[in-house]
Amino acid sequence: MANGSRQAAWEFFGTELKRRREEAGFTQSDLGSRVFVSGGYIGQFEQAIRKPQLDVAQRIDEVLQTGGFFERLWRKLIKEQAYADHFAHVAELERLATEICEYAPTVVPGLLQTAVYARAIYLASNPLAADEYIEEMVRLRMDRTQLLKDATRPVYWAVLHEAALRIPVGGPAAMARQLDHIAAMMRERKVMVQVFPFSAGAHPAMGKMMTLMEFDDAPPTVYTEAVLSGNLLDDPAVVKRSQAHYDLLRAAALSPEASLALIESVAEDYRRCASTT
Numbered sequence: 001m002a003n004g005s006r007q008a009a010w011e012f013f014g015t016e017l018k019r020r021r022e023e024a025g026f027t028q029s030d031l032g033s034r035v036f037v038s039g040g041y042i043g044q045f046e047q048a049i050r051k052p053q054l055d056v057a058q059r060i061d062e063v064l065q066t067g068g069f070f071e072r073l074w075r076k077l078i079k080e081q082a083y084a085d086h087f088a089h090v091a092e093l094e095r096l097a098t099e100i101c102e103y104a105p106t107v108v109p110g111l112l113q114t115a116v117y118a119r120a121i122y123l124a125s126n127p128l129a130a131d132e133y134i135e136e137m138v139r140l141r142m143d144r145t146q147l148l149k150d151a152t153r154p155v156y157w158a159v160l161h162e163a164a165l166r167i168p169v170g171g172p173a174a175m176a177r178q179l180d181h182i183a184a185m186m187r188e189r190k191v192m193v194q195v196f197p198f199s200a201g202a203h204p205a206m207g208k209m210m211t212l213m214e215f216d217d218a219p220p221t222v223y224t225e226a227v228l229s230g231n232l233l234d235d236p237a238v239v240k241r242s243q244a245h246y247d248l249l250r251a252a253a254l255s256p257e258a259s260l261a262l263i264e265s266v267a268e269d270y271r272r273c274a275s276t277t
Contacts, residue, residue: 014046020064035059090223097213099155106163117178120170157192159249165266172274179267194253204245
């Protein structure tokens with residue numbers, strides 16, 4: 001399903017939600033309180049600004065007594081979406097976020113990746129996949145990176161563990177280009193990046209990827225990811241604790257200036273290595 005027709009389908013979801021809510025005599029706040037989200041969330045679902053998670057669609061069916069209509073429609077739309085189930089909602093929220101803070105323990109975050117780096121990642125995960133599949137995945141990843149090039153881009157802050165700089169994904173030449181790209185984004189003041197050095201030792205998020213997102217009109221969220229799975233959480237206590245962990249990471253990381261110098265130095269090391277092979 002193309003992006004335009006998929007958006008139209010989500011708009012149909014929202015239109016039906018509004019129609020059936022009004023038929024049941026509920027305001028947006030009434031329905032929101034019964035399915036454990038805010039009335040503002042219900043309004044955003046109806047306008048196809050945000051997509052509900054599965055458990056919310058199921059509770060809407062229960063409250064409005066729609067016989068599983070919204071769950072079935074949700075599953076069909078999610079099945080035909082571009083991203084894996086565990087990440088699809090995160091990709092939607094990225095476009096709505098006013099601030100995105102990421103911690104990456106071993107891999108450069110998707111929003112900072114070059115096409116060559118992304119291709120190497122997908123090939124490592126799918127060594128027998130057809131070229132068409134790999135190129136489609138790379139295209140989708142590059143589509144996401146446009147977010148940081150838009151005039152209305154969110155504030156973006158990343159803490160990269162030094163390991164993410166030192167693992168030669170795609171080989172020395174690819175890593176040199178990847179690190180050059182990050183350095184250029186930093187110099188253009190499109191992103192803030194800090195490096196957490198090996199010398200800093202232990203930290204609260206050992207080995208755990210983490211993405212914090214803030215919004216103008218919705219509670220902040222935290223997303224963590226494991227192998228073929230992910231958790232998107234908006235429980236205030238969990239988000240607050242995750243933010244505290246992120247603050248500790250930033251405090252122990254190199255300054256942005258020192259981080260830029262290290263990134264450029266490692267890129268030069270990769271270039272020298274590439275020139276001798």
